[in-house]
Amino acid sequence: MISQLSWKIGGQQGEGVESTDKIFSTALNRLGYYLYGYRHFSSRIKGGHTNNKIRISTKPIRAISDDLDILVAFDQETIDLNAHELRENGVIVADAKFNPVVPEGIKARLFPVPITAIAEELGTSLFKNMAASGASWALLGLPLEVFNKAVEEEFGRKGPAVVEKNIEAVRKAAEFILEMNGGPLPEFQLEPADGKQKLFIIGNDAIGLGAVAAGCRFMPAYPITPASEIMEYLIKALPKFGGTVIQTEDEIAAVTMAIGGNYGGVRTMTASAGPGLSLMMEAIGLAGMTETPVVIVDTQRGGPSTGLPTKQEQSDLYAMIYGTHGEIPKIVLSPSTIEECFYDTIQAFNLAEKYQVPVILLTDLQLSLGKQSSELLDYNKIVIDRGQLVQGELPPTEENKLFKRYEFTQDGVSPRSIPGQKYGIHHVTGVEHDQEGRPSESTDNRKKMMDKRMEKLKHVKVENPILIDAPHAEPEILIIGMGSTGGTIDEARARLEKQGITTNHATVRLLHPFPAEELRPYIDKAKTVVVVENNATAQLASLIKLNVGYADKIKSLLKYNGNPFLPAEITTFCQELKLVWQR
Incomplete structure (x- = not known):
């Protein structure tokens, strides 16, 4: 049995790829598996190739996989564009209607299933998405009753007749592929999930x-x-x-x-x-x-x-x-x-x-x-902090005076009133103003107001401005990322550690004001710093150089072709760095 598996479904946008993926992954979630999905779609409502990739695991995961175990194809284009991801002896479940062909050089097993024919027998080709997912579900040897429950939840609002026909499409496709293969695929049998409730x-x-x-x-x-x-x-x-x-x-x-x-x-x-x-x-x-x-x-x-x-x-x-x-x-x-x-x-x-x-x-x-x-x-x-918003009554203002909404304070934050509060009236304008909000072009006031506003940044405190995983006091490589790259970096690090390359990982969560002092000691102790980001101009690396320094240590791994990073890309980049050191 295996602990994880990667599944992808593809076709033309608008022909049911999204709903197929939704029900397939919802059923897996019901069983307690950890899932991580990536949706590749076109910027149009209908037409153009689209695919959804789901990684299934018995342990927490936060990255898409480098390769693919099962590809479900509604058309030949899906096979042509995605079959290169299949690992050796991977599986293609394809609609027999388009006479699927495995591209030359791809060592994969093809299962032509009459997906459209099964759907049309039930009254409409719209049922083909359920037939497709039912066929791949059966190959995994997972219980159909769990899948059928997900179908009921998805289509229940459309009435029992629609639910029954969708379930029938699942059953017929599952029976067809099991008969073709002689049962589920033993090498794709997943270990039982932990069964714990999870959000998806x-x-x-x-x-x-x-x-x-x-x-x-x-x-x-x-x-x-x-x-x-x-x-x-x-x-x-x-x-x-x-x-x-x-x-x-x-x-x-x-x-x-x-x-x-x-x-x-x-x-x-x-x-x-x-x-x-x-x-x-x-x-x-x-x-x-x-x-x-x-x-x-x-x-x-x-x-x-x-x-x-x-x-x-x-x-x-x-x-x-x-x-x-x-x-x-x-x-x-x-x-x-x-x-x-x-x-x-x-x-x-x-x-x-x-x-x-x-x-x-x-x-x-x-x-x-x-x-x-x-x-x-x-x-x-959950904690709610409304800052200096004045609750209740405000103290009376002096005669002919307004509320000092922009009062000079030590930390730059002034008391705040809202419309309707007695004694809270003040001017609000986009031009420079005094403490009561009246427009002012006084040079002294301008400097004091600018200093007051910018003073706030010196006092900003954010929970976990960076996330650090630093098992090594002096690692060979510190990998820094942001946003969705975190899980991919962790997976790459696990591979690097097995190869004897020591790594730490920092995820920058506060980009402005930049947490320079929190990040500096980790950069200082690393031999090399690799900054991973999805852009062409190394924006995060530039922020680090500007605020922390160490420009000579920093190497950028950039990707800007529209796809997220794969673990193998980070692993390979770091391996090549070590080869450079050893020369």
């Missing part, structure tokens, strides 16, 4: 859930890949708690509404991707100048311009830190796991209100849309 969600859903838990009750947003699922989640969730979502006409309206919501005292967020964040930059500067808290999620994707809307990239760091004109304090957080997406969203709201600054939650497409297993969330960890 995408990062965007975890962010949405975190927003609800943080007390967010308003989300203005404009749909954009790969951020739309946050909006879609909150459209369903917020009304249950007295909140609402508004689909705005564009991202400029979304962020200015979000600023307005927070000014009114309601925890408000918006979410977008690179192109949307570009449109938001002026308004983010307004939030900085008016010291209005706001939480903004940037789910990075391939750029620039429209770029690669449905592909992986981590190229927005500079834009998120330096994008606004002028200088304002802001906080940029980068979660790296499903759990962190949840907890960091709550932390983002607390930080925004505590320091009265914009907080940007920076994820990437793989973390945002890659569905994966997660431990159950601990709601006892």
Whole structure:
């Protein structure tokens, strides 16, 4: 029996690949397996090749696999594009309708199954996705009743007749392939899972859930890949708690509404991707100048311009830190796991209100849309901190004086009132202003106000600004990453350690203000530092060099072709580094 297996299904976008993967992985989750998914899809509604890859394991995993065990193909293009991933004696389950052919040089076993024919016998080709997944499920020797339960949950709202036909499609395909092969594949029999209950969600859903838990009750947003699922989640969730979502006409309206919501005292967020964040930059500067808290999620994707809307990239760091004109304090957080997406969203709201600054939650497409297993969330960890928001009555102001909303304080954070509070009235403007918010061009006031706002960054405290796994006092290599690369780095490290190459690992979670002092001792003790990131200009490595130094130690491993890193790519890069040392 084996402890892990990799399964992929592919076809034309819009022909049921997504629903097939959903039910297949949901059934595996019910059995207690750990899962990690990667979705490759085109930037169109229908047509164009798409595939979903699921890694199944009896132990926690946070990376896609280098190779593939089973490929389920709805068309020949799927085989041509993906068969090279199959390990020797891997399996292709293909629809017999298109007369599948294994490409030359690929040592794989082909199982042509009448997937479409089975579906059409039941009344419509729409049932072929269930036939395809039923065939591969049977090869694994897993209990069909678990799979059928997942089918019932998915299609139950459509009535018992639809459920029965989908289950029948599963049964017929399973019987066909078992008869063809003489039973399940012994080499693909998975060890039993631990049976523990686990979440199986995408990062965007975890962010949405975190927003609800943080007390967010308003989300203005404009749909954009790969951020739309946050909006879609909150459209369903917020009304249950007295909140609402508004689909705005564009991202400029979304962020200015979000600023307005927070000014009114309601925890408000918006979410977008690179192109949307570009449109938001002026308004983010307004939030900085008016010291209005706001939480903004940037789910990075391939750029620039429209770029690669449905592909992986981590190229927005500079834009998120330096994008606004002028200088304002802001906080940029980068979660790296499903759990962190949840907890960091709550932390983002607390930080925004505590320091009265914009907080940007920076994820990437793989973390945002890659569905994966997660431990159950601990709601006892939730703490709400509204900072200097004045609750209750304000002290009376002097005659002809306004509330000192922008009062000079030692840490730069001023008392904050909301509209309607007695004695809380003040001016709010995007131009420079005095302590009461009145426009001011005084040079002395300007310097004091700039110093006041920037002072906040000196006091920012974030939970776990970096995550460190450092078993070696003086490792040969320190590997640094951010976002979704963490699990891939850990898997590569395990291979390197077996080869005698000592490694430590740091994940940077706070990108601004940069945690230089926390990271410095680990860089200092390493012989070489490898920074792994999905962009072309080594943005994270540049931030490290700027804030920490050690430019001579730092090597960059970059990938910007739209795909996430594979463990083998990091392993090979580090092996080659050691070969260079030995010459």
